[in-house]
Amino acid sequence: xxxxxxxxxxxxxxxxxxxxxxxxxxxxxxxxxxxxxxxxxxxxxxxxxxxxxxxxxxxxxxxxxxxxxxxxxxxxxxxxxxxxxxxxxxxxxxxxxxxxxxxxxxxxxxxxxxxxxxxxxxxxxxxxxxxxxxxxxxxxxxxxxxxxxxxxxxxxxxxxxxxxxxxxxxxxxxxxxxxxxxxxxxxxxxxxxxxxxxxxxxxxxxxxxxxxxxxxxxxxxxxxxxxxxxxxxxxxxxxxxxxxxxxxxxxxxxxxxxxxxxxxxxxxxxxxxxxxxxxxxxxxxxxxxxxxxxxxxxxxxxxxxxxxxxxxxxxxxxxxxxxxxxxxxxxxxxxxxxxxxxxxxxxxxxxxxxxxxxxxxxxxxxxxxxxxxxxxxxxxxxxxxxxxxxxxxxxxxxxxx
Numbered sequence: 001x002x003x004x005x006x007x008x009x010x011x012x013x014x015x016x017x018x019x020x021x022x023x024x025x026x027x028x029x030x031x032x033x034x035x036x037x038x039x040x041x042x043x044x045x046x047x048x049x050x051x052x053x054x055x056x057x058x059x060x061x062x063x064x065x066x067x068x069x070x071x072x073x074x075x076x077x078x079x080x081x082x083x084x085x086x087x088x089x090x091x092x093x094x095x096x097x098x099x100x101x102x103x104x105x106x107x108x109x110x111x112x113x114x115x116x117x118x119x120x121x122x123x124x125x126x127x128x129x130x131x132x133x134x135x136x137x138x139x140x141x142x143x144x145x146x147x148x149x150x151x152x153x154x155x156x157x158x159x160x161x162x163x164x165x166x167x168x169x170x171x172x173x174x175x176x177x178x179x180x181x182x183x184x185x186x187x188x189x190x191x192x193x194x195x196x197x198x199x200x201x202x203x204x205x206x207x208x209x210x211x212x213x214x215x216x217x218x219x220x221x222x223x224x225x226x227x228x229x230x231x232x233x234x235x236x237x238x239x240x241x242x243x244x245x246x247x248x249x250x251x252x253x254x255x256x257x258x259x260x261x262x263x264x265x266x267x268x269x270x271x272x273x274x275x276x277x278x279x280x281x282x283x284x285x286x287x288x289x290x291x292x293x294x295x296x297x298x299x300x301x302x303x304x305x306x307x308x309x310x311x312x313x314x315x316x317x318x319x320x321x322x323x324x325x326x327x328x329x330x331x332x333x334x335x336x337x338x339x340x341x342x343x344x345x346x347x348x349x350x351x352x353x354x355x356x357x358x359x360x361x362x363x364x365x366x367x368x369x370x371x372x373x374x375x376x377x378x379x380x381x382x383x384x385x386x387x388x389x390x391x392x393x394x395x396x397x398x399x400x401x
Contacts (some may be wrong), residue, residue, distance in 0.1 A: 005184060006124040010133055012182050013117040013301035014140045016076070019175035021109045022168035024052060025081050027103075029152040029248040030161040032237055037161065038096050042231070048096075049230045049346075052103045053166050056111030056343025064119070064336025072120050073183055075112065080176035082109025087169035087318020091162045103312025106168075111343055118319050122331050131306045131320055135263040137314040142262070143256030145229070149252035153233070153244040210325045210384060211334045218382040219341035221283060223349030224373035225311060226255060227366075228290060230350040235363045240300075253304035257312030265316050275317040275324075276384050282317075283378035284311030291371035294364045314377075349373060377396050 001021065026032070031045055040048075084108025090099050118137065125133040150170050152164035229251060236247035289307045295305050324335035353366045360366070 004073055004358035005199075007330050009124045009184070010121065010181060012134060013121055013137055013243050015175050015178055016113060016117050017137065018144045019083065019168070019171045020114055021078070021141050022070075022171045023087060023106050023110050024149060025145050025148040025163045025229070026087070026152060028233055029149045030156040031230065032234050032244060033156055034099075034233070038099075040096055041327075042354040042357045043351065044096065044232075044354075045234075045350070046111045046227075046230060046350035046357075048099055048103060049226070049350040050099055051347065053111065053343035053346035054104060055108035055340055057347065058345060059108065059112060060115060060340035061160075061333065061336040063341070064115045064303060064332035064334070066112075067116045067119055067332040070099075071185065072116055073185075074185075076116055076179060077176065079109040079113035079116070080172055080179065082106065083113070084169050084176070084244045085171040087165055087172065091166045091169065102223065105292065114342075115332065115339045119331050120322050128280070130323060131316075132263070134320050135316045138262040138319060139145075140243075141315070142258035144250040145255040146259065149233070149248040149388070153248040157244060203294035211322060213335050213380060213383050214318060214321050214325070215338045215341035217279060217283075217377045218338055219240040219345035220373050220377035221279075221286075221314055221318075221345070222342050223345035224286060224290065224370045225254065226346045227349040227353040227370050227373070231353060231357065231363065231366065235294075239294075239363060248303070250304060253301075253308050254311055257308030258312065259312075259317060261309065261312030262316045264306055265313060275321055276381055277334055278313045278317045279381045280378045282310045282313035283374050283381065285313075286374040287371045287378065290367055290374060294367045345373075 012329055026053065027049055029163055031049075034040070034044070034048070035045055043146045063075070072166055086102045086104070086109065088102075089105060090102030093102060094101060098360065118134065121133050145399070147381055156164040230249040232254075233244070233247040234248055236242045240247075242250065253267070269341060286307060289310060291301050293307075318338065322338065326334045349370075356369055357366045359362055
């Protein structure tokens with residue numbers, strides 16, 4: 001019974017990440033309406049998206065350590081409450097400042113939640129099943145993104161952009177209720193609080209440099225994709241003349257590859273080298289495709305499909321690496337490092353791309369910057385096999401270098 005319950009846990013984490021996706025992606029599909037209503041610049045719009053990540057930069061590593069110390073239940077409940085309150089502030093606040101405050105608060109809860117859920121899966125699944133579980137889990141973010149981009153624009157056009165944001169708060173409330181009903185600790189863990197008063201970081205010797213290399217590659221990847229997701233709907237409307245509905249739907253193509261490919265990639269993930277290759281190939285493909293999107297006309301839909309395929313190779317590979325390169329007791333720390341770098345990419349990417357858009361007066365240069373971010377992701381991840389091969393006898397764990 002306990003062993004089969006792991007599938008309930010997978011469903012629980014999936015629903016939690018759907019709520020995360022709704023909270024995170026509630027802004028881009030309706031960004032043009034917010035810009036028009038509040039009279040803000042593209043730089044401010046990028047900040048509205050990127051400021052969501054500020055708490056993650058500061059709190060991701062402590063958040064991972066909190067999960068390691070206090071267990072999943074208490075921290076996850078606090079995360080959901082922050083997400084609900086943050087979205088409520090955005091719905092009822094009628095100024096740019098209120099939107100920023102709401103994004104910071106909801107971002108605090110959402111990004112710490114994003115650390116705990118893959119960690120929770122890693123406690124219930126092992127071996128090949130872990131890759132499959134991570135593959136399924138990693139479809140939650142693209143699924144939530146696709147739903148957001150396909151429906152939030154339509155809802156906002158009919159009922160106002162606040163209505164679209166309120167959906168993310170309702171989703172968080174539902175996820176909290178389900179979590180309270182079905183959460184159960186992993187059979188091998190008691191998850192009782194540690195009696196030590198201080199939470200200590202694991203030593204660098206214990207964790208190694210590899211987790212940081214993976215996290216930095218993840219940072220560049222998200223700087224590219226989050227910037228694209230933020231501004232592509234506005235680009236498709238202003239430069240291509242598409243409706244808000246079709247612009248959102250077309251932008252969602254970047255996540256269709258992850259939705260379809262993540263379970264497949266997860267089932268076939270093997271050794272560390274194969275995960276590194278998939279990340280590198282996906283990053284290189286994303287580089288080329290994003291660069292050419294501003295020049296595309298009839299081939300635009302085809303390029304967007306290929307972009308989704310490239311993106312689909314990366315998340316499940318990244319989230320499967322920590323269990324290969326870290327000891328189980330340090331998984332919370334490892335996912336915290338990944339989340340911190342994710343947050344940094346989310347903050348810097350959209351803000352810088354929006355700044356370039358305002359400076360250049362068009363999106364062409366901005367797309368070149370996004371392509372550059374993706375290329376940096378490929379270059380960074382390729383450091384791993386070089387590092388790993390520099391010392392013999394380290395075939396099992398990259399962290400042993």
